[in-house]
Each structure stands twice: as C-alpha cells, then as structure tokens.
Amino acid sequence: MRPLRPGDPPSVGGHRLLGRLGAGGMGVVYLARSAGGTLVALKVIRAEYAADHDFRTRFRREAEAAGGLTGRWLVPVTAAEPAAREPWLATAFVPGPSLAEAVTLHGPLPDRTVRVLGARLAEALTEVHAAGLVHRDVKPGNVLLALDGPRLIDFGIARSAGATALTASDVVIGSPGYLSPEQARVRTGGGGVGPPSDVFSLGCVLAYAATGRRPFGTGTVAAVIFRTVHEEPDLDAVPWTLVPLLTACLAKDPAARPTAQEVRAALTDEGGLTAGEAVDAGDALTDGGGPAPDWLPPSLPRLIAERSSAALSLPDPSPGPGPGPGPGPGPDPRPGPGPVTLVQPDGVPEPARPALSRRRVLALGSAAGVVLTGGGLAAWAATRSTADRDGSARSGPLPRYVIGLQADLSGPDRATGRAQERGARIAVSHFNAGSGGSGSGGSESRDTTSQGATSQGATSQGAASQGGGSQGGGSRAGRPFDLALKVLDDAGKAKRAEEVTGRFVADHDVYAVIAATGGSAAEVAVARYEKALLPVLSVSSGTDLYAATTTRAYFQLRPDEYALATPFIHYLTHVEKSRRTALIDDGAARRASWQIVKDMSAYPPSQGTTTTHTVPADSEDFDAVAAAVLAADAQAVVYAGTSPHRAARCARALAQAGFRGTRMASQPVLETAFLKEAGPAAEGWVISATYVDPAALPAAARFVETYRKRFGVRTVERYAVEAYDALLFVAQGMRELGGVEPERGAMVRRLRQITYRGLAKTIEFDPVTHEFRWVNSLFLYRVQNGVPVFLGHYDKAKKP
Incomplete structure (x- = not known):
C-alpha cells in the first residue's frame, strides 16, 4: 500500500480512502473503509473512460454480473456506482499477496500447493462460466493468496460469453503470456472468446506457479503472442503429475480443452481427463472441500499475517467537517461508524444494516466475520511473531x-x-x-x-x-x-x-x-x-x-578452467603414483587444453615424466593417439580437452587399444553425452570438478x-x-x-x-591479493557403473 497522493479524493461513495493499492490503465485501486468499518478494495475508473457512454453501459452490466457472483473463491463485490462522475466498484479486501508477488519473492510453489490452487481457481471459474461470463484476464496478478485459500479478482474486463470485445476490435484483451490463442487472434478477426479461453489462461497460471516461469516465455508482446499461437508450451520444469492436465488445458483448439469443472475434478481426484491421468490432491484439501490450514508453503503465512495486522491497525476514518470536541475528560466524542449503504448499479441504496464497530470486527476474528480473509488468525500470528520465544519483546517486523x-x-x-x-x-x-x-x-x-549484528536499527x-x-x-x-x-x-x-x-x-x-x-x-x-x-x-x-x-x-x-590441473597432479602423485603420464592435447579446446598440458609438463606427477600427444582440432582420430600412449608405456592418461563427445572418442580408442591405466579428464567432460557415447569405456575415469554432490555430504x-x-x-x-x-x-x-x-x-x-x-x-x-582461495573448490568424481560418484575434495580421494 502506498500513501494517498495530493490529488486523491478523501472519500468515494461513502468510503474513506486510506491508501493506494495500485494503479493501471483503467483506473486506481484504493484501500478504503466503509461507513460500517469494513475494509474494501475500491477501484475508481479514470475520467476519460467515464466520458464514454458505451463504456458506462458496459461497466454497469459487468458490475451487475460480478455482483451476482458469490462463490467462496471469488472476491465479492460490496458496492458499485456506475452513474458517478468517475464510476467506481468496491470489493472485499484480501490482505494476502498476489500469486505473482509470492512467486517473485519466494519462488515456485510446491506441487501440493499448486494442486490446491488449481482446484480452487477452477471452482471459481466454474461459477463464472455458469453465470454466462468469461473472465478474460486470469493471470498471477489477479490471484490473491489467503490463509484459507486463493481468491480470483478483477472482473474489470469480464464479458458475457460470445460478446464483442470491451474496446476496439484491433486491441487484444488480456495479458500476453496468459491469454489464449483465440484472444490473440482478435486482431485478425478470429472467433469469439468463451470459457475455454479462461481454462487456457488457468493452465498458464498453474505452470507459472509450479516453475516460476511463463510457459510461452518472455520478451516482446509480439514474440510472446506468436509463441502462444504457434508453438508448444515449455512444461519441462513442471512436476510430472501435472503435465498431462496442463497439456490438455493448453491445447490450441478450444474444443480440445477440459472444462473448468473437469479441471477441478482432475485436481481433486473426483474424475479424470481423457488427455491424461487425474492428479490426487491428497491431504491438501479438508473433508469440507476447502484447503487444509497449511496449504501454503511456510514462507507465506507470515507475510499474510504482517499485512493483516497492518490493515487492522489502520486508524478509523476521520470525522467529517463540523465543530470539534469540547475540552475536558469524558466519553470519546468521535462518532461511531454509521450504517453500511451499498449503492447498487441501478442507483437505489440498499436498506441500512446494523453497523459493526471496529472492536466488534476484531473480536469476530474469522474470515466470515471479517472481510479480511483469514484476518483473525493472521493478526494473531503477526502479534505472536513480535516476541522472541524467550519472552523478550520486539517491536515491529525485522528490516x-x-x-x-x-x-x-x-x-x-x-x-x-x-x-x-x-x-x-x-x-x-x-x-x-x-x-x-x-x-x-x-x-x-x-x-x-567487528561487532555482532544484533541491532534492529x-x-x-x-x-x-x-x-x-x-x-x-x-x-x-x-x-x-x-x-x-x-x-x-x-x-x-x-x-x-x-x-x-x-x-x-x-x-x-x-x-x-x-x-x-x-x-x-x-x-x-x-x-x-x-x-x-x-x-x-x-x-x-x-x-x-x-x-x-x-x-x-x-x-x-x-x-577458472585453468586451475583444474591441480587435482590431476595430486591424484597421480599421492594416489595412483604415476611415473609416466601421457597428456592428450586436444586442439579443439585451444587454450584450456594447452594450459593443463603446460602445467602438468612443468610439474609432472610423482616427479616423473610426461609425454604430449596432440589431436588436431579438425580431426577425431584418437586411435593413433591411443597407440602412441601404449608405445610410451604410460601408466596414466590425462585428456586435457573440454568436449564430452571427443572425450568419449578418446575413451573408446584407449579401451580398444587395451590401455588399463588411470584415465582422467576435467569438468567440462562430465556430461551425459560423455557417459552415453563412451559407454563401458567411461568406467573408472576420474574427473576433476568445481562442484560437489551435496547428497554425499x-x-x-x-x-x-x-x-x-x-x-x-x-x-x-x-x-x-x-x-x-x-x-x-x-x-x-x-x-x-x-x-x-x-x-x-x-x-x-x-x-x-x-x-x-x-x-x-x-x-x-587471500588477505594480501584479495583473490578467492580456489584450492578449497576442487573436487574429484569417479565413473562407477555408468554414473559419476563423488570422491570429495581432491586431496581426500583414495584409491578404489
């Protein structure tokens, strides 16, 4: 939330404005408090749109349609005034972050959370489509995450199924990266946009939630739209259990996509899709169909708690103009919140309802009693986090x-x-x-x-x-x-x-x-x-x-790559103790190969001798080199190149020639291509590398x-x-x-x-040169049974 700007009005439609939540091309969204003390997100449409009679007509129709949606996973419309000089619409305020913000700051969501997210959003879209509407802008920024489940928001461009575009016919409605191919074809006079379009967008959203990236990539709007229409989505990083479902959702043909209800069924194990197997949501859903209390990863509830606490602690609306309170002690002279008046789309006020005092709102402390979704539990959690477990109080969140x-x-x-x-x-x-x-x-x-870092300054x-x-x-x-x-x-x-x-x-x-x-x-x-x-x-x-x-x-x-000779020298001196070492200089690797050969020639393992055998860059004839290695009676071979493919050729040539000594290579070689192409000839090779296998630590x-x-x-x-x-x-x-x-x-x-x-x-x-002590970062692997096995730091490796 940002502070109000000088040009912002103090109130709109009986709602006291407290701050800015965001701004876009259509208008500004404020955090506001109603006369009854309820917090709402209030969108005010820009004047240039309000001057368009056709726009007002559409806005009224869409406000009426959105006001009729009451699903659990939709944010309800609480008030609207299409006839105002600047039309506005108020919805319940949800203090949780958007899906876009959560993924940006905390990374992709766990598979379990993605399944719950998908099931609930599909349920929300099912109600939207049943009402004859198409959302048209399902994207991570329009999904809010609350403690009790996600919420789909922003029906600013929701349209009746089969209706014409909201704006000019040559403008794409939606967000590139999440819009459907049929939305993208609006420019070229494509067919109408119906409920399958929202399902396509939902597939994009779930792929983003699971991987942190859009399935059709990033770049210019034209490039993203082209890939959306003509290329297949990138689902490589999506958990395999979700791939069949998302593949079906992202079908180019709208008729081939599942309905929102079928998506929900697949994600809750209530049914399946012909295009793929159903995904079990497991214990992520309660018996009542809602998400389990811990449906979100642990990093997000605290963020929600902080925002809930901040929202609940906002001051009451300032009283209107009039004489101030008299001097002296006595009851609080400020007026309590008045009755809640909803301005309906037809301009007729709704009958007044008993107002809830702010103290009463806090006392209710539940998502149903407080418009803040999950507000009671969240506020308690935020308060709980302001004290250490040893009881020492801390004020406010950490920097x-x-x-x-x-x-x-x-x-x-x-x-x-x-x-x-x-x-x-x-x-x-x-x-x-x-x-x-x-x-x-x-x-x-x-x-x-240096001092210990304990201050919160x-x-x-x-x-x-x-x-x-x-x-x-x-x-x-x-x-x-x-x-x-x-x-x-x-x-x-x-x-x-x-x-x-x-x-x-x-x-x-x-x-x-x-x-x-x-x-x-x-x-x-x-x-x-x-x-x-x-x-x-x-x-x-x-x-x-x-x-x-x-x-x-x-x-x-x-x-850097030129330090990888150190493990070769140490291993062949202290472990295998090679007195005669053959160095294979691969011309295709240029300086990298030359540097290893140079270093090992200057410091031969076991203070013995080395011989150098060169393979030109334009040749893959390693048979001659293998014969020369045997002729030199070498006890060990070091391939100094960087190509997995050429290293595999070298390994096969040495094996066919009958060489049985130690064989070594550097990190660039240790790829799947080397293991696959060399086959059994890769067995026993020792590789120097700069990364570890954490599973072995x-x-x-x-x-x-x-x-x-x-x-x-x-x-x-x-x-x-x-x-x-x-x-x-x-x-x-x-x-x-x-x-x-x-x-x-x-x-x-x-x-x-x-x-x-x-x-x-x-x-x-190093305290003198200030260079990184790279000797700490050199390790060895050995190929055993076709896979690389971590041997540890190069000076800790032992003979097999």
Whole structure:
C-alpha cells in the first residue's frame, strides 16, 4: 500500500480512502473503509473512460454480473456506482499477496500447493462460466493468496460469453503470456472468446506457479503472442503429475480443452481427463472441500499475517467537517461508524444494516466475520511473531534486505541457472526461519573489531523487499534482519544481461547479486556491477574475469578452467603414483587444453615424466593417439580437452587399444553425452570438478531433503548448494557490518574479510591479493557403473 497522493479524493461513495493499492490503465485501486468499518478494495475508473457512454453501459452490466457472483473463491463485490462522475466498484479486501508477488519473492510453489490452487481457481471459474461470463484476464496478478485459500479478482474486463470485445476490435484483451490463442487472434478477426479461453489462461497460471516461469516465455508482446499461437508450451520444469492436465488445458483448439469443472475434478481426484491421468490432491484439501490450514508453503503465512495486522491497525476514518470536541475528560466524542449503504448499479441504496464497530470486527476474528480473509488468525500470528520465544519483546517486523539473482533461466545454461535459483531460495527460507545463518561450521571474521549484528536499527527497504518472510517462524534471536530474493533472467545473452544488470544497479534495495551463470553475459554483467560497486558473486562461471576487471566488487567463488590441473597432479602423485603420464592435447579446446598440458609438463606427477600427444582440432582420430600412449608405456592418461563427445572418442580408442591405466579428464567432460557415447569405456575415469554432490555430504542432509521435497526431484542439480552457500555468505557479510544498515561499498570491503564455512566448501579470500582461495573448490568424481560418484575434495580421494 502506498500513501494517498495530493490529488486523491478523501472519500468515494461513502468510503474513506486510506491508501493506494495500485494503479493501471483503467483506473486506481484504493484501500478504503466503509461507513460500517469494513475494509474494501475500491477501484475508481479514470475520467476519460467515464466520458464514454458505451463504456458506462458496459461497466454497469459487468458490475451487475460480478455482483451476482458469490462463490467462496471469488472476491465479492460490496458496492458499485456506475452513474458517478468517475464510476467506481468496491470489493472485499484480501490482505494476502498476489500469486505473482509470492512467486517473485519466494519462488515456485510446491506441487501440493499448486494442486490446491488449481482446484480452487477452477471452482471459481466454474461459477463464472455458469453465470454466462468469461473472465478474460486470469493471470498471477489477479490471484490473491489467503490463509484459507486463493481468491480470483478483477472482473474489470469480464464479458458475457460470445460478446464483442470491451474496446476496439484491433486491441487484444488480456495479458500476453496468459491469454489464449483465440484472444490473440482478435486482431485478425478470429472467433469469439468463451470459457475455454479462461481454462487456457488457468493452465498458464498453474505452470507459472509450479516453475516460476511463463510457459510461452518472455520478451516482446509480439514474440510472446506468436509463441502462444504457434508453438508448444515449455512444461519441462513442471512436476510430472501435472503435465498431462496442463497439456490438455493448453491445447490450441478450444474444443480440445477440459472444462473448468473437469479441471477441478482432475485436481481433486473426483474424475479424470481423457488427455491424461487425474492428479490426487491428497491431504491438501479438508473433508469440507476447502484447503487444509497449511496449504501454503511456510514462507507465506507470515507475510499474510504482517499485512493483516497492518490493515487492522489502520486508524478509523476521520470525522467529517463540523465543530470539534469540547475540552475536558469524558466519553470519546468521535462518532461511531454509521450504517453500511451499498449503492447498487441501478442507483437505489440498499436498506441500512446494523453497523459493526471496529472492536466488534476484531473480536469476530474469522474470515466470515471479517472481510479480511483469514484476518483473525493472521493478526494473531503477526502479534505472536513480535516476541522472541524467550519472552523478550520486539517491536515491529525485522528490516528486510534484498539479494538479487541474475541467471540464465531460458537460454543454453538454463539448467545451471535454475539450480542456482532453487539453492538461493532455500537459503533465504532457512535464513528467515532462523536456521540458515551458517553452513556446517559457521563463519568467522579476520577483523576482530567487528561487532555482532544484533541491532534492529535499519529500516525496511521498500516495496521490492516486502516479500521475504520466515519459513516456519524460527526464533529471531541472532537474526537482525530478514532476506528477500529478486530473480531476473538474462537468457545467457549479452544484450539482455546489460538490461538486467542495469535494473539491479538502479534498485537500491538490492545489496548484492549472485550472477554470471556463464556465456557472453558474464563479462557484461561484471563490468557494470564493478562500476556501480555493487557486490556480484559467481558460483559457476569458469571464465577468468578477475584479471579482466579492476574487480573490487566481483567475487568469483570457483576456480577458472585453468586451475583444474591441480587435482590431476595430486591424484597421480599421492594416489595412483604415476611415473609416466601421457597428456592428450586436444586442439579443439585451444587454450584450456594447452594450459593443463603446460602445467602438468612443468610439474609432472610423482616427479616423473610426461609425454604430449596432440589431436588436431579438425580431426577425431584418437586411435593413433591411443597407440602412441601404449608405445610410451604410460601408466596414466590425462585428456586435457573440454568436449564430452571427443572425450568419449578418446575413451573408446584407449579401451580398444587395451590401455588399463588411470584415465582422467576435467569438468567440462562430465556430461551425459560423455557417459552415453563412451559407454563401458567411461568406467573408472576420474574427473576433476568445481562442484560437489551435496547428497554425499552429511552436513548438507537438511538442504538435500528440503530441495528434493520442495522441487519434486531426486537429484540436486550442480551448483545449487554452491548458490545456497553464496547467499548465506552474503548474509554473513551483512551481519558483520554490525547494527548499521548495509551499504554496497561497505559490503564489498567486508565480504573480502570474512571466512564462511559453507556446506560445499569454505569461502575465504587471500588477505594480501584479495583473490578467492580456489584450492578449497576442487573436487574429484569417479565413473562407477555408468554414473559419476563423488570422491570429495581432491586431496581426500583414495584409491578404489
């Protein structure tokens, strides 16, 4: 909510305006209190639309239609006045966040929550369609999340089924990314828009809720609409149990889609679709058909509680003009709230009803008695969270700081970007629950004069930071602030990265960014962040950007590709003890291969000898190299290239030649293509890498369990736990600044002074050169039974 502006009226239709909830092309939405003390969301239509007689006619008709909808999952219309100079419409106020806000700040929703969300929205649309209406703008911004279930809002462009468009015929009605193909075809004179259009939009909304991304991507409006009409949706990250249903909802042909009632049946296991199997909602629904009390993930109820408490604590409307109260003690002279008068669409006032005092509203404390959905429980929860479990009182919510995540979420490195996003979101949840302040061993600072961060002197950082909430309501002891995560997709493209970087730099609520997933976007991003002195951390980029910049603000938390020779030398010296090592220099890898060969030739394993065998970039003849390796009587082979395909050719050639010694390669090789193409020849290969398998780390057991449960996967993707560590490393830097509000320049200095013992590795920097101690980030894997098995830190690996 924002304060009222000087030009805003003090009241509308007997409702006292309290603040702005939002503004759009059609008008402004206010938070208002009725004469009876009820909080409402009141939309006032802009004057330019009100001057159009046809618009007023449509507005009256739509207000009448929306006023007749009373479903549990729809926000009821409480008053409307189409004949006013500026038409307005009031609906019940729901203090919960929109689905768009919840996903932006807390990430994709769990599968269980998505099923409940879909079932309830489908039930709402069933009533809408039964009334002969089409919503036409089902999108995440029009879905509010309350403690007792979701609410579908904003019938500003709802239309009677088969009616013409609300505005000119060449204007698309709806929101690109969520509108149906038939809505998009309005420009070209396509057919009418009916209930199947809302089902298509619902499918898009559920895909977004489950993955955090639109099924038809992002970009220009024209590009999104083209993909909506002509291409298949991207459902790769959607939980498999939901894929058949969403595929049916997103059919291009409206006749092939299920009805809203069929969607509800599929999601509540009351029936199924011919296009796919039904999805069981399990224990997420109560016997009465409503969501279970814990249908939302733990991070959201606290946010709802805070907003409910803030709304309930708003002052009563100021009295109207007239003489003020006389001096001296006595009863409160302010008039109590008067009767509630609803101005019906036909202009006839509804008979007055007994007013509820504000004290009575608070006493009722239920969703039915208070228009604030879930308000009683939420207000209690907010009050409960203002005291520590030890009984020490705290006043107000903790300050909340934002950490950005810039990643490739839709380009060639989207798997890595998605893993980092997931790891970072879990870190925020754990931190806000009071259990994520450190990794396995905690952290320490080399600056012994730094103060512990226990003060609450900093203040909230604005709208962008309003979403980070506690997961599970852990103790506030030792946690001086909450965190929120802001995620932007650069698609791995330099131009897009420049735009995203600019947005983070301009957002002064952001104190650090995890970025540089890889590709051409990395260098562009780092240079811009460096100039702004905004701390930027990379956990997966192997590009040596440190030497390319002045790099005070850049923190590369992994070795570059040229450091991967160290594990080779150590392993072949202390584990396999190779005295004669063959180095295969792959010309296709250029400098990366050349550097490994150079380092190992200068420091041969076991202080023995090395021989170098080169394969030209334009050749895939590894048979000759394999014969030369045998002729050199080598005890070990190191493939120095970076291509999984060429490494597989090398592995097969060595196996066919009968080589039985140790075979090693670097991280870029360890891909599915290598394992698949090499087949049995990959068995026993040892790979040096810069990421861990958290499932093999006892200290990461809680992280792995949370990750698997939250995202519905069996395997934690690479660099997820590294992103988790990076975010908590930044949080520790904020703590180390003591009781003052973080500042970007101070963060840059502090982060290079602390040591953070994370789940994957220890993060620390050399006190003289200020470079990351990359020796902590080198690990080994061995291919066993066709899969890579984590051996641990390179100096801990043992002979099989």
